[in-house]
Amino acid sequence: MKILNGAQLQLIDQLTIQRQGISSWELMERAALKAVEAMESDFGEGLQELPIVIICGKGNNGGDGLAIGRILGEQGYNVEVKLLHSENYSPDNLINQQKLGAKEMFTLDDDLKLPASGLLIDCLFGSGLHSELGISWVNIIRRINGFGGPVVSIDMPSGLLTDRLIDSGAPMVHADKVYTFQVPKLNLLLPAYGYAVGGFTVLDIGLDTQALDEAEGAYHYTVAEDVAGLLRPRSRFSHKGTFGHACLIGGSEGKMGAVVMSARASLRSGCGLLTAVVPQIGHPILQSTVPEAMLSVDSGKLQLEEFSNNGNFQAFGVGIGMGKGESTVRGFSKWMQDLKSQARIILDADALNILSEHADLLKFLPRQTILTPHPKELQRLIGEWSDDYEKIEMAKTFARAHGVILLIKGAHTAIIDEDGSCYFNSTGNPGMATGGSGDVLTGIICSLLAQGYVPLEAAKLGVFIHGLTADLAKEKFGEISMLPTDLIDFLPMAFEKLKPRSYLA
Ligand SMILES: NC(=O)C1=CN([C@@H]2O[C@H](COP(=O)(O)OP(=O)(O)OC[C@H]3O[C@@H](n4cnc5c(N)ncnc54)[C@H](O)[C@@H]3O)[C@@H](O)[C@H]2O)[C@H](O)CC1
Numbered sequence: 224m225k226i227l228n229g230a231q232l233q234l235i236d237q238l239t240i241q242r243q244g245i246s247s248w249e250l251m252e253r254a255a256l257k258a259v260e261a262m263e264s265d266f267g268e269g270l271q272e273l274p275i276v277i278i279c280g281k282g283n284n285g286g287d288g289l290a291i292g293r294i295l296g297e298q299g300y301n302v303e304v305k306l307l308h309s310e311n312y313s314p315d316n317l318i319n320q321q322k323l324g325a326k327e328m329f330t331l332d333d334d335l336k337l338p339a340s341g342l343l344i345d346c347l348f349g350s351g352l353h354s355e356l357g358i359s360w361v362n363i364i365r366r367i368n369g370f371g372g373p374v375v376s377i378d379m380p381s382g383l384l385t386d387r388l389i390d391s392g393a394p395m396v397h398a399d400k401v402y403t404f405q406v407p408k409l410n411l412l413l414p415a416y417g418y419a420v421g422g423f424t425v426l427d428i429g430l431d432t433q434a435l436d437e438a439e440g441a442y443h444y445t446v447a448e449d450v451a452g453l454l455r456p457r458s459r460f461s462h463k464g465t466f467g468h469a470c471l472i473g474g475s476e477g478k479m480g481a482v483v484m485s486a487r488a489s490l491r492s493g494c495g496l497l498t499a500v501v502p503q504i505g506h507p508i509l510q511s512t513v514p515e516a517m518l519s520v521d522s523g524k525l526q527l528e529e530f531s532n533n534g535n536f537q538a539f540g541v542g543i544g545m546g547k548g549e550s551t552v553r554g555f556s557k558w559m560q561d562l563k564s565q566a567r568i569i570l571d572a573d574a575l576n577i578l579s580e581h582a583d584l585l586k587f588l589p590r591q592t593i594l595t596p597h598p599k600e601l602q603r604l605i606g607e608w609s610d611d612y613e614k615i616e617m618a619k620t621f622a623r624a625h626g627v628i629l630l631i632k633g634a635h636t637a638i639i640d641e642d643g644s645c646y647f648n649s650t651g652n653p654g655m656a657t658g659g660s661g662d663v664l665t666g667i668i669c670s671l672l673a674q675g676y677v678p679l680e681a682a683k684l685g686v687f688i689h690g691l692t693a694d695l696a697k698e699k700f701g702e703i704s705m706l707p708t709d710l711i712d713f714l715p716m717a718f719e720k721l722k723p724r725s726y727l728a
């Protein structure tokens with residue numbers, strides 16, 4: 224799914240209206256009906272009990288609010304619509320004013336009266352906002368943010384631009400939930416605005432698919448439909464050799480658990496064979512916890528030294544729990560220099576830290592190596608950024624310069640390809656913020672690489688599945704208690720869910 228901005232959507236609106244032979248008002252009505260349906264599904268029966276207040280602006284976002292107010296009113300909800308006084312309403316806003324009937328007018332200087340609790344629907348500004356809101360908006364936005372019940376925003380939290388940096392002090396609605404139309408907008412996905420976007424749902428309002436396909440942009444949002452088609456069916460005549468031999472290299476004293484988790488995640492993700500290269504201390508641990516894995520025991524006792532690379536492996540996952548002792552750094556550097564240019568590799572954790580401290584090694588990275596840093600590792604690798612936009616640009620520059628696929632891990636993990644394309648993930652939750660989650664991801668992606676998925680597909684599919692395991696684990700254990708080992712346990716269900724018939728039904 225593409226991520227688009229306000230200007231692109233305006234154009235696609237026009238094309239939709241022309242090609243579908245509908246009026247702009249009809250499109251607005253479709254959007255309003257979708258928003259009502261989504262709120263009814265989220266709030267359930269409880270919505271009937273709540274006083275609902277809708278705050279409308281002068282443009283089409285306000286027009287949506289007026290239509291939502293009318294639809295809710297017709298369905299018997301307890302709804303009150305407040306409309307900002309203006310000299311220049313949009314045409315569809317005016318039509319919906321006439322269709323609504325009763326509404327209360329207010330100005331920015333008014334002391335807006337709101338019910339003590341209930342549901343507030345924010346329709347002041349949507350994707351048509353062209354610059355951050357000035358001081359005159361502080362009063363009204365403060366009132367909305369001080370509301371005693373949930374605040375939901377239609378399309379965008381009012382005050383937040385779709386895809387440009389905005390001063391953190393600028394007035395902006397803090398939405399518990401955003402119902403955004405057709406496609407996500409970049410600012411809904413960035414950590415910088417996490418305080419204003421409690422969550423969001425994308426509502427399909429049937430915009431012209433050809434126009435959506437043709438819209439240009441580097442940003443994408445990976446949803447089930449995007450990755451389900453990537454999953455390869457298994458032939459009846461397949462055997463363990465069909466699904467590749469993955470090699471995980473890592474572990475050190477006190478950190479063997481990382482390799483255990485990675486290895487189990489790899490096997491659960493379908494590779495045919497798995498070898499783990501571990502220091503001697505890891506031998507009994509791996510053999511007893513992951514009997515399916517073969518072992519190649521390093522000459523190093525407590526940490527890796529030798530990095531023996533003798534097998535015929537289709538993919539390597541390196542760095543998990545590895546440490547960066549002197550002999551490990553030496554062995555890793557030698558291993559990197561001996562790599563074949565077409566090798567498929569994912570580097571994580573200490574492998575990335577070593578690269579940050581030994582930038583001369585970057586030139587040995589085979590094309591399309593996948594790097595999976597967490598925020599601190601990313602900063603060591605690409606340097607300090609001043610905001611999310613700069614972070615993305617620096618990540619793109621790094622990916623291009625070294626011909627790699629770079630992940631920015633976190634909520635909506637972003638996958639940056641060397642051509643500058645950027646894929647944000649839709650699955651996952653804060654329950655994943657526990658040491659070990661990354662080891663599981665490395666295992667999944669390494670396994671997919673070994674099975675012959677091209678690196679960008681392996682990264683997109685791996686990140687999506689990893690997040691999906693967490694969404695499934697959340698239902699059973701909740702965000703507080705779920706563990707990385709639970710993610711591994713939910714891999715079978717996640718892969719099953721992603722199979723087109725079950726997930727997309
Ligand atoms: N395809 C869709 O997604 C559809 C979206 N719809 C809704 O329409 C809005 C966008 O409507 P638009 O009229 O273009 O913009 P807004 O309502 O967000 O506000 C425009 C209004 O505000 C003025 N303005 C802009 N910036 C500022 C500012 N910094 N300070 C003060 N005033 C500002 C501007 O001049 C306009 O007058 C979209 O979000 C959806 O909610 C359709 O209903 C259906 C199709």
Ligand SMILES: [K+]
Pocket residue numbers: 284345346347348349376377378379380381
């Ligand atoms: K809004």
